[in-house]
Amino acid sequence: MENHREDTRDAVRQLFDSVDAISVQGYDQERRVVYWNVGSEKIYGYTAEEAIGQKLEDLIIPDHMREGVVSSHHNWVVNGVEVPSAELTLRSKGGQGVSVYSSHVMFRNAHDEYEMYCIDVDLGEVKKAQSQAVSKEELLKGVFESIPDLFFLVTEGGSIIDYHAGDNRKLYVQYENILGGNMADFLPEEVAAKFRNYIEKSMQDDGVLSFEYCLNLPTGKAYFEARISHLAGQRQLVIIVRDITESHEAAELIRQQAYFDSLTSIPNRLLSLDRLSQMIKEMERNGEKAAVVFLDVDDFKKINDSLGHDVGDRVLIEAAKRLSSIVRDSDTVGRLGGDEFIVLLGSLAESFDAVDVVEKLLNAFREPFRIDARELILTISIGVSIYPDNGTSATELLRNADAAMYQSKERGRNTYSFFTKQMNEMILRRLEIEAQLYGALERNEFEVYYQPKISLKDRKVMGAEALLRWNNPLLGQVTPDEFIPIAEHTGLIVPIGKFVLARALAFLSEWGMAHRQEYTVAVNLSPRQFRDKDFVDFVKECLGSSNVSPERLEFEITEGVLMIRQSCVDELLSALHALGVKLSMDDFGTGYSSLSYLRQYDFDLLKIDRSFVSGITANKEDRDLVTATIAMAHSLNLDVVAEGVETSEQLTLLNELGCDVAQGYYFSKPICSLEMLAFNLKERFKTDC
Known part of the structure; x- marks a missing residue:
C-alpha cells in the first residue's frame, strides 16, 4: 500500500512539474513546503529553492490570515476537518495580492505522515481553469477532471x-x-x-x-x-x-460534404476524379483495362422547367440509385453535376467487357420513373472511353468519354457510343480552332460575305444576307459550321457579332448609294447576343453612323434561341421591334412549336429552311409543308423567304406557290463586298422563272 501511495504521488508530481498554468504546493504536517511546481514560481514569485522548507504562513499567507490558516490546518490534521476550497487573496514574494481559487487535499505519505497539497488557480489569468476546479475534492480528482476522460x-x-x-x-x-x-x-x-x-x-x-x-x-x-x-x-x-x-x-460530416453529393449521397466530382486517378494507377500496375462511362439524362431541363426542381431532384436521386444497383461494389458511380453522372469500371480484361454493364445502365432507365402520381419516361445518352486505349490520364479519359456521349446525343439519344479515333481527331480540330479563334478579330482574319436575296414579284435584288467567313493563316478557310458553335461556346460570338453588324450596315449604306436603291441586309443573331445588355444601344449607334433606316435591317432568329424562354429574349426582341428593325424567323420547320412563337413575337418575315426547299419538286410531303407554310405566313401578314434555291424547277414552283423572296446558289453563292457591289442579276436570273 505504501509503495502504491508513493508511486501515485511521484506520478502526479511528475505530471505537475511541467504545468505552469496552475500552482501546486505540497506541505508536510508542520506546514513546511515539500513540493513547489513551476506554476507556483510563476504565480507567487518564489523559486522552488527559495520555497522548500519555508512554512506556509510565512511564505504566501497575508498577516490577517495567518492565525486562521494555522488553526484550519491543525484542525484538519488532528480532527479531520477538511479545509474547503475558496477564492482567496494571498501574497506574492513582492508583497502584492494574488487572487486565486484554492483547493486542498490531504495525503498520508509512505511514512504515514500527513502531506497537504494546495492547487491554486490564478483567477486573473486562467479564468477558464476556475470552472474546471471543483471545490471539496481531493487533489487527484481535481487533476483528473481537468484532463481527458x-x-x-x-x-x-x-x-x-x-x-x-x-x-x-x-x-x-x-x-x-x-x-x-x-x-x-x-x-x-x-x-x-x-x-x-x-x-x-x-x-x-x-x-x-x-x-x-x-x-x-x-x-x-x-x-x-x-x-x-x-x-x-x-x-x-x-x-x-x-x-x-x-x-x-464532425470530421466525417465535413468529409461527407466535401467528397459526396449532397443530393444523391454518391461520390461528387472531386471524389470521382480522385478515384479515377487511383483506378488508372491500379490498372497500370495490374496491366488491366478500365472504362470511364459518362452519362447524361436526356432532356432533363424540361423536367425542371415544366415540373419544378423538386421533381427534378427526386429524379436524380432515383437515377443514382438505379445506376448504383447495377455496378459492382468495387466500381464507382458518381455525380459530376447537374444531370451528368460518371461510372468507373475497373479490372477489365478486354474493352468489350464494358458493353454488358453499359447496356444494363441503359436498360435501367427503361422502367418509368414514378414521382408522386406521375410516370416519367426518361432516357440517357452514354459515352465510353477505355484505359489505356483512349487515354492514360483522368483528364483525357473524361474528355473522350464526354465526346463519345455527345456522339450518342447526335445519334438520336437513348444509346451509347465508344470513343473512336475519328472523335479524337474532331476534338483536336476543335481545340485548334478554339486556340486560333482568340485574337482572330484583332488580326483582321474575318470578312463579311453577302448572298443576294431576290424578290420573286419583280425579279430584282432586294437585299442580301450577311455571312461571316474566316481565313486563318494556320488553318486556312474555316467553315462557319465549325467555328460559329465554338465562338458561341467561348463567348467570342458577342464581339464577332458586333463586327458583322457594323460591317454589314456600312456596306448596306455604300451599296444603296452606288445603285440608288433601298436594299435590306439580314444579320443572324446568336443566343449569346441576347444576354448582351449593350446590344440595342450598339444597334442604334451603327444605324446612326451608317445613315441606314431601321426598316432596312433584318435580324434572323433561329427557333432554338426562342426555346430558351428567358426574359432577356423577350426584352431584346421587344426592344428591336420598337426600334423599327425587321425580325425574321430563321430555319422555320426544323423545330416543333414554331406556330406558338409566330403568335408570341412580332415577326416580319418567315424563312423556310433549305432542307424543305430541296425536296419540294420530288417529295409531296415537303411540297405540302411549304405550301401550307406560305399560306399560313401570308395569313399572318408575314413575307416568306425560301433559302437554298438551287434549280430552276424549285424557283418556278416557289413562284407558283406565292413565295415572296428567294436566295440560293441558283442566283449566287455568298460573295465578297466588291463582288456584291458589281452583282448583275440579269446575267444570272433565268428567264424560265
Whole structure:
C-alpha cells in the first residue's frame, strides 16, 4: 500500500512539474513546503529553492490570515476537518495580492505522515481553469477532471497501477476493480494489439505517442484518442484517453460534404476524379483495362422547367440509385453535376467487357420513373472511353468519354457510343480552332460575305444576307459550321457579332448609294447576343453612323434561341421591334412549336429552311409543308423567304406557290463586298422563272 501511495504521488508530481498554468504546493504536517511546481514560481514569485522548507504562513499567507490558516490546518490534521476550497487573496514574494481559487487535499505519505497539497488557480489569468476546479475534492480528482476522460497509470508490461474514469460509461468493460489487470485484457484484440504496439514504441522513443481507435460501447459506437508517455524513471507509463466521438463525427460530416453529393449521397466530382486517378494507377500496375462511362439524362431541363426542381431532384436521386444497383461494389458511380453522372469500371480484361454493364445502365432507365402520381419516361445518352486505349490520364479519359456521349446525343439519344479515333481527331480540330479563334478579330482574319436575296414579284435584288467567313493563316478557310458553335461556346460570338453588324450596315449604306436603291441586309443573331445588355444601344449607334433606316435591317432568329424562354429574349426582341428593325424567323420547320412563337413575337418575315426547299419538286410531303407554310405566313401578314434555291424547277414552283423572296446558289453563292457591289442579276436570273 505504501509503495502504491508513493508511486501515485511521484506520478502526479511528475505530471505537475511541467504545468505552469496552475500552482501546486505540497506541505508536510508542520506546514513546511515539500513540493513547489513551476506554476507556483510563476504565480507567487518564489523559486522552488527559495520555497522548500519555508512554512506556509510565512511564505504566501497575508498577516490577517495567518492565525486562521494555522488553526484550519491543525484542525484538519488532528480532527479531520477538511479545509474547503475558496477564492482567496494571498501574497506574492513582492508583497502584492494574488487572487486565486484554492483547493486542498490531504495525503498520508509512505511514512504515514500527513502531506497537504494546495492547487491554486490564478483567477486573473486562467479564468477558464476556475470552472474546471471543483471545490471539496481531493487533489487527484481535481487533476483528473481537468484532463481527458480516462487516466491509466500502468507498468511497462501493461498492468494497471491506478486509473480514473470521469465517466465510467467510457470504459469498454465494467469492473468494480481493474487494478492489477492488464490493459489488453479489457479490450478487443484489434485495439489491444494497438496498445501493446504503442506501449512498446513509447518505451523506445522519447515524447508522447498517440493513436486513435473505435469501440462499440453500450451507449453506441465511440471514438477515442490515446496518448502514451513513458515515465522512464519509474518504469511506468501514463495513458490518457480522450473521447473524440464528436470531433470524429464532425470530421466525417465535413468529409461527407466535401467528397459526396449532397443530393444523391454518391461520390461528387472531386471524389470521382480522385478515384479515377487511383483506378488508372491500379490498372497500370495490374496491366488491366478500365472504362470511364459518362452519362447524361436526356432532356432533363424540361423536367425542371415544366415540373419544378423538386421533381427534378427526386429524379436524380432515383437515377443514382438505379445506376448504383447495377455496378459492382468495387466500381464507382458518381455525380459530376447537374444531370451528368460518371461510372468507373475497373479490372477489365478486354474493352468489350464494358458493353454488358453499359447496356444494363441503359436498360435501367427503361422502367418509368414514378414521382408522386406521375410516370416519367426518361432516357440517357452514354459515352465510353477505355484505359489505356483512349487515354492514360483522368483528364483525357473524361474528355473522350464526354465526346463519345455527345456522339450518342447526335445519334438520336437513348444509346451509347465508344470513343473512336475519328472523335479524337474532331476534338483536336476543335481545340485548334478554339486556340486560333482568340485574337482572330484583332488580326483582321474575318470578312463579311453577302448572298443576294431576290424578290420573286419583280425579279430584282432586294437585299442580301450577311455571312461571316474566316481565313486563318494556320488553318486556312474555316467553315462557319465549325467555328460559329465554338465562338458561341467561348463567348467570342458577342464581339464577332458586333463586327458583322457594323460591317454589314456600312456596306448596306455604300451599296444603296452606288445603285440608288433601298436594299435590306439580314444579320443572324446568336443566343449569346441576347444576354448582351449593350446590344440595342450598339444597334442604334451603327444605324446612326451608317445613315441606314431601321426598316432596312433584318435580324434572323433561329427557333432554338426562342426555346430558351428567358426574359432577356423577350426584352431584346421587344426592344428591336420598337426600334423599327425587321425580325425574321430563321430555319422555320426544323423545330416543333414554331406556330406558338409566330403568335408570341412580332415577326416580319418567315424563312423556310433549305432542307424543305430541296425536296419540294420530288417529295409531296415537303411540297405540302411549304405550301401550307406560305399560306399560313401570308395569313399572318408575314413575307416568306425560301433559302437554298438551287434549280430552276424549285424557283418556278416557289413562284407558283406565292413565295415572296428567294436566295440560293441558283442566283449566287455568298460573295465578297466588291463582288456584291458589281452583282448583275440579269446575267444570272433565268428567264424560265
